[in-house]
Amino acid sequence: AVNVNDPGTPTTTSATQDFCLEDAPTVADIAVTPATAVWYSSATSTTPLLATDALADGNYYATIIDAVTGCESATRLVVAVNVNDPGTPTTTAATQDFCLEDAPTVADIAVTPATAVWYSSATSTTPLLATDALADGNYYATIIDAVTGCESAVRLVVAVNVNDPGTPTTT
Structure with missing residues (x-):
């Protein structure tokens, strides 16, 4: 058989x-x-x-x-x-300068799309709030696709400088 x-x-x-x-x-x-x-x-x-x-x-x-x-x-x-993969956000300025007197926030970082999600590090999983105050350092942006829920595999890095010219003094 x-x-x-x-x-x-x-x-x-x-x-x-x-x-x-x-x-x-x-x-x-x-x-x-x-x-x-x-x-x-x-x-x-x-x-x-x-x-x-x-x-x-x-x-x-x-x-x-x-x-x-x-x-x-x-x-x-x-x-x-x-x-x-929704792709990585883009910017025309990898380094962005702000004035401390303008009280800059995360929402002020120029990036496309404006709905990018921001993080304080390359590996952080906790998004920053748009209203969080900026400080000197690097910020990391991703895109989250509203349909698939997928987030960018590669994060955009933007260096931020918050400038304070100081207080005038008298002599």
Whole structure:
């Protein structure tokens, strides 16, 4: 007797899956059952992708390999992947000067889009308020896409100088 073994095709609840570039998504992040599915970059590739391989826009193909028989799915599941990044804000002045007497705030930093989200460091996860007073130093801006919720993978750095000419004195 001849046995033909096909372990079946992996399944997913979403044939199109969206990821944010800022999260550094990998092949392991694609939602599929079973989680042990083997992934390929094409319908005919024989070289499996690593679970740690970075995702990019495009199609990924999954199979199941039966641990006992070593047989692989006859049909591959196709999952379309979108890796979203809203881009980095821009400015015409990487260094911006303000006068202390004008009480400058984060909202005064010139950047496009004006709705950029500002941080006090390159890695901070707590946004600054638009009303926060500026001080000398670097400020970091991102864009958050209103549709995908993804935030810029790369932050714009703006150097801020708050100038105080001092108080006049008499002699």
